Amino acid sequence: MEPAFSTTRAISLVIAGAHVVLTPRLRRRLEAIDRAYVVAADSGARTAFGLEITPDVVVGDMDSIDPDTLRRLHDEGVPLEHHSRDKDATDGDLAIERAVQNGARELILLGFLGGPRLDQELASVLLTARLSVEATLLDGMNECRVLRADRVLKWQPEHGEIISLIPLETARGVCTRGMRWPLTDAVLARGSTQGVSNEPIADQVRVELDSGLLMVCRYFPEAT
Structure with missing residues (x-):
């Protein structure tokens, strides 16, 4: 991000x-x-x-x-x-x-x-x-941003970073690219941990959704 x-x-x-x-x-x-x-x-x-x-x-x-x-x-x-x-x-x-x-x-x-x-x-x-x-x-060591349905989040990942998608309300149509465990039209209900602790595998990561709210979190264990 x-x-x-x-x-x-x-x-x-x-x-x-x-x-x-x-x-x-x-x-x-x-x-x-x-x-x-x-x-x-x-x-x-x-x-x-x-x-x-x-x-x-x-x-x-x-x-x-x-x-x-x-x-x-x-x-x-x-x-x-x-x-x-x-x-x-x-x-x-x-x-x-x-x-x-x-x-x-x-x-x-x-x-x-x-x-x-x-x-x-x-x-x-x-x-x-x-x-x-x-x-x-x-x-x-962390950077988090809310993603809404009218936005697409794209970034060049840093070495070793860990990515988590936390639904603040039910998120529908969640699609990701450039991650080890991709999501396609997924539904993440509030409280779901399905989007926690993913890893980038490409030069660019992309996250988008059709409805709801996601907190997109990046953790940098090598930040120090």
């Missing part, structure tokens, strides 16, 4: 608070993003600084951001958009909304995977299914 990263600020990098290991692969991915609008969700500001990224804005209730990060944000003139703790959305969701309001047509989501809160991670994965813009969940 090699999204055509934009060179305009129509692409936004949204950073949440989970720890992100800066593998060589992730460093290359971030270097490919030029002039992105960067929104940090609360303690995602610390994650951003750890990746040598300065946010354009920090959004959230600021209940988990540490004093040192706050001082650095103040010193660098980064605006903070405070929200009440009595809110109906996570800080990550609010940060995504802020990026979309700024005109983002594509989102790269960092710091949404891993961390101690499984509930937060599951919520982050599921919220990508309702977004009106393209969104990629990214960390040091």
Whole structure:
């Protein structure tokens, strides 16, 4: 999955608070993003600084951001958009909304995977299914994107990568090319593991479906 990263600020990098290991692969991915609008969700500001990224804005209730990060944000003139703790959305969701309001047509989501809160991670994965813009969940060893029925996903696979197709709702007419175990007009019901742990065998991989939603996940065991 090699999204055509934009060179305009129509692409936004949204950073949440989970720890992100800066593998060589992730460093290359971030270097490919030029002039992105960067929104940090609360303690995602610390994650951003750890990746040598300065946010354009920090959004959230600021209940988990540490004093040192706050001082650095103040010193660098980064605006903070405070929200009440009595809110109906996570800080990550609010940060995504802020990026979309700024005109983002594509989102790269960092710091949404891993961390101690499984509930937060599951919520982050599921919220990508309702977004009106393209969104990629990214960390040091994984890259995941929602595929809808009106899209075709094609990419040049990397050595050793593992591909999984996770149905977020029943996916019908699933067809794949370039994988060791191909699918042709398959039906993947929500909860099915049929699409888990496939392998690329060609120079290009292709995934498409007639209806439903798939989370297409790529795992890079050799990313480090």
